[in-house]
Amino acid sequence: MPDICPKCGLPKELCVCTVLEKETENKIKVYTRKAKFDKYVTVVEGIGQEDVERTAKSLKRVLACGGTSKGDIIELQGEHKDAAKKALVGIGYREENIDVA
Numbered sequence: 001m002p003d004i005c006p007k008c009g010l011p012k013e014l015c016v017c018t019v020l021e022k023e024t025e026n027k028i029k030v031y032t033r034k035a036k037f038d039k040y041v042t043v044v045e046g047i048g049q050e051d052v053e054r055t056a057k058s059l060k061r062v063l064a065c066g067g068t069s070k071g072d073i074i075e076l077q078g079e080h081k082d083a084a085k086k087a088l089v090g091i092g093y094r095e096e097n098i099d100v101a
């Protein structure tokens, strides 16, 4: 049986409550840029560094895409701006802190 966070009801693996408490003022930026071979990557910036890996994992799962994280930047393969925002809100980030450019 997975560990469930009592606050958000998500498995601990996906839960970002503790980070959110610390970093509620963080601004998250979501934008796409062109990568190689006319493909797009969606960039998510501003996730607290300690939570980047877990958030990247959740986003990749929700969006069913590949991606990488480096420093506090997450790169997702494909064009997922709006879906990424929705997914971030879904895992507990505050909508008003997420800017989609």
Ligand SMILES: [Zn+2]
Residues within 6 Å of the ligand: 005, 006, 007, 008, 009, 010, 015, 016, 017, 018
């Ligand atoms: Zn939680």
